[in-house]
Amino acid sequence: MKLLVFLSLFAVCVFARKTFHGDQVLRLHPITEGQLNTLQNLEKQYELDFWTPVRGIGIPVDIRVPSGRLASFKAYLSTTGIHYAVFIDDVQNYINAERTEHPTPKALADFNYHVYHHFDEIQQWISDMAAAHPKLLTNSTVGTSYEGLKFSALTVTTKKGNPQFVINCGIHAREWISPATCMFSVKQLVTEYGTDPTITGLLDKVDFVFIPSSNPDGYQYTWSDDRMWRKTRTPSSARCTGVDPNRNWDANFGGPGASDMPCSDTYYGPYAFSEPCTLAQKKFVEGLPNPKMYIDVHSYSQLWMFPYGYKLDRPSNFDTLDKIANDSVAAIKVTHGKTYQSGQISTTIYVASGSTADYFYDNVTPCSFAAELRDEGQYGFLLPESEIQPTAEESLAAFQVMAQAIIDHKCDSY
Incomplete structure (x- = not known):
């Protein structure tokens, strides 16, 4: 009562x-x-x-x-x-x-990596970066959203034939630190290639494929209407809008940890891949010549996790994934002293069905991960811009550890 x-x-x-x-x-x-x-x-x-x-x-x-x-x-x-x-x-x-108010960048030289950016600024940055660094960067269209926004991937590559490490950012609209981390990481890789021996060695053998903003409708809506918006913007009922794009994948779709209520923030949608942005990402990643690793970057809680999310059963290569995750959080700790927790998604954070990490693990690559970046709740989803650089730096340290695992053939089989 x-x-x-x-x-x-x-x-x-x-x-x-x-x-x-x-x-x-x-x-x-x-x-x-x-x-x-x-x-x-x-x-x-x-x-x-x-x-x-x-x-x-x-x-x-x-x-x-x-x-x-x-x-x-x-x-x-x-x-x-x-x-x-x-x-x-x-x-x-x-x-x-x-955040601080800032003018729209008129050129790549004006782009500020220490502030949050509108979706159109992110897309323009992708085009400008690819044009400025044609020997290192490739701009590819991932797909088009429900509201007609094209979103892109930026691949850092040095030669044909390298395996791909896919880093997806911004699938949940309100998690602004995720796209900011993707962009800062690209800038660092491009800037340090040929200078930093570790980054140079990794890029000579692994392609980093960044999708900086994979839920463009939702992300744009957090700037224009509702800062706390999480989902997509497809109509889901007469009263409610949007689907959770990280419950919309064909990985135990509609199972535990996802909601059948259209007004819920974890609504899984009418059917798997109902959302144009999730279907586009699926096709894009599956169309890559040699994807070996995938990570979906979220916030917040400071976690570095791996499948399964939709069940408590351990994946067949649990020891390998656990080692990569542990090594990643160790690299984060060394960078700025932040402590992240590693572990299986279902036992570390919650049981969740229909996620990217589980789908790509089951169907594409034996190395798949999900991360929750800073912080532990002091700011939550409203992480100030002063936190962008340190968050991105520690994340990139973890990405480098993960890329090395690809080189070491840890992701060749389950």
Whole structure:
């Protein structure tokens, strides 16, 4: 009854350009099975903005609560005995502080890698980079989104015949640090090739294929309308829009960890590959001559993971993937001292069906990964621009470790 009363109050709040004045992010701490079940019911059945999933007893859960419902939600938590702390006291203040206004770059020399960029700026940067570095970079169209936006891949390559390492960024629209990390990494690889012996050695033997923004409609919408938008922008019902593009793949599609509710942030869609952006990426990666490794880059929580996500069973090459992930987080730690956790997706973060990492593992390459970049919740999805460079630098250190595993033939078989 208490749950129904709370939900009836919450249902009248329609998340309506969207501002978040007074909204708070609460970090909840479930300590009993009953509290865990309460949060799981809220997560699965109702339209709450869970910034992190319900993972288990003693593992914190971050939820954004709108200002108009804070009092009722906190009162509800008190009746359940679930302890909480205010982690972000005003979401809009964090959005305002997240980035600086900057002029649209007129030329590649004006491009600022230390700020977040609109989708059209990212696309122009891809074209400009490829034109400026024709011996190292290849610009390829991945596909066209539901709203007609073409999105591209940028391949760093030195010779024909190299295996490919695919690095996908921005599949969840609000995770801005992901595209920024992709772009910064490309710049570093191009700048350091021929100077840095490690990067030079890797690029002589492995192609790095970056997809900087693989959910263009959603990403553009986070700039124009709703900073907290996660999904695509395809109509999914009379009232709700969008599909979670990382639940839309044919990897136990519609299974645990994905929702059949069109208004849910984890809605898997009407059928596998219903989203033009997911279908385009599938065809693009499968069309590469020799893809050996794939990683889907997300935020936040500081995790470096591998399949399976849709089941608890270990992959056949668990030891290999575990070693690569462990070595990657060790490289991250050395770079700026940040601690990332490594492990299997389903046991490290949650069970999730229909993901990129699982699809490519099952169908394309024996080395597939998913990463959650900075931070651990201080800023969450609203990581300030001052964090772009260190996040990208530590990520690139991990990417180099992973590329070396390709060279060492760790990804030749399952």
